[in-house]
Amino acid sequence: VAPIKVVVTGASGKMSRETLAALTRDPAFDPAGAVSRATREEYLSLPNGAGLIPYSSDLGAMLTRVRPDVMVDFTNAGVALDYARTAFAHGVRPVIGTSALDDRQVAEIRSLAEQHRLGAIIAPNFALGAVLMQLMARTAARYYDHAEVIEFHHDGKKDSPSGTAVATARLMREARGRDFTRPESEREAVAGARAANHGGIGLHSVRLPGLVAHQEVIFGGPGETLTIRHDSIDRVSFMPGVLLAVRAVRNLDHLVVGLESILLEGAS
Numbered sequence: 001v002a003p004i005k006v007v008v009t010g011a012s013g014k015m016s017r018e019t020l021a022a023l024t025r026d027p028a029f030d031p032a033g034a035v036s037r038a039t040r041e042e043y044l045s046l047p048n049g050a051g052l053i054p055y056s057s058d059l060g061a062m063l064t065r066v067r068p069d070v071m072v073d074f075t076n077a078g079v080a081l082d083y084a085r086t087a088f089a090h091g092v093r094p095v096i097g098t099s100a101l102d103d104r105q106v107a108e109i110r111s112l113a114e115q116h117r118l119g120a121i122i123a124p125n126f127a128l129g130a131v132l133m134q135l136m137a138r139t140a141a142r143y144y145d146h147a148e149v150i151e152f153h154h155d156g157k158k159d160s161p162s163g164t165a166v167a168t169a170r171l172m173r174e175a176r177g178r179d180f181t182r183p184e185s186e187r188e189a190v191a192g193a194r195a196a197n198h199g200g201i202g203l204h205s206v207r208l209p210g211l212v213a214h215q216e217v218i219f220g221g222p223g224e225t226l227t228i229r230h231d232s233i234d235r236v237s238f239m240p241g242v243l244l245a246v247r248a249v250r251n252l253d254h255l256v257v258g259l260e261s262i263l264l265e266g267a268s
């Protein structure tokens with residue numbers, strides 16, 4: 001079977017470099033090209049001396065040149081939609097890990113996928129444990145009236161709260177069918193001390209050097225709390241999910257948001 005050809009965007013970024021390394025390690029994949037905003041180089045050297053691949057600042061030209069099956073995007077919400085438009089126009093399926101896409105951007109990607117009858121995946125978190133954390137939080141949400149989510153990320157993260165925290169809160173509210181109860185402070189000595197409010201769920205964002213990606217979901221009830229915690233201690237934790245999505249997207253003809261449905265399908 002021919003390896004799956006993949007072009008990676010944002011190639012100078014941390015997640016894109018990790019993705020190129022993961023694609024290089026597995027012979028089922030062919031890291032066929034890389035795109036980086038400002039590069040003037042024509043070739044990029046793969047990790048571990050695995051060779052050179054075509055490199056460009058022009059995604060359209062790259063897709064025409066290498067004709068990949070899939071584009072993996074870990075960039076920035078400002079450019080991910082443009083990159084996805086270019087991918088669809090070239091018949092290439094996007095796997096998007098970029099976080100903080102808004103509803104309008106997701107809706108456009110959904111309609112482009114339908115229009116082109118091409119699969120696409122948007123996954124705010126590719127770590128297996130993070131997906132399981134969300135599923136567990138969804139289950140617990142039906143039994144508690146009070147909940148808070150604390151997410152912890154490295155100090156280079158541009159957006160807050162994290163896409164995973166927002167997706168978790170959304171799943172928890174959907175499972176309950178109503179908002180959580182949020183005790184407000186009578187006096188807030190420092191503005192923002194009670195965190196953002198997502199349907200009664202307090203969303204807290206911690207940013208510190210040394211962290212990668214972590215999240216706690218804490219439920220409170222009479223005389224008890226339940227804490228569900230997940231830690232990505234290395235970016236390599238996202239790679240099995242990325243490779244799973246790259247495989248799965250080839251068999252789709254529409255947009256799937258979140259890795260959970262793909263994971264659960266694989267498990268059944």
Ligand SMILES: NC(=O)c1ccc[n+]([C@@H]2O[C@H](COP(=O)([O-])OP(=O)(O)OC[C@H]3O[C@@H](n4cnc5c(N)ncnc54)[C@H](OP(=O)(O)O)[C@@H]3O)[C@@H](O)[C@H]2O)c1
Nearest residue numbers: 010011012013014015036037075076097098099124125126
């Ligand atoms: N889904 C998940 O599991 C997961 C996990 C971790 C992170 N993320 C998300 O993935 C994204 C990237 O994270 P990261 O840690 O790799 O960030 P990063 O190291 O800052 O890399 C992002 C790269 O995107 C490109 N980029 C940024 N802004 C751009 C712009 N305005 N125009 C064009 N390209 C731009 C740049 O690459 P070039 O200059 O080479 O083009 C940059 O190096 C973020 O949204 C983050 O939240 C998702």
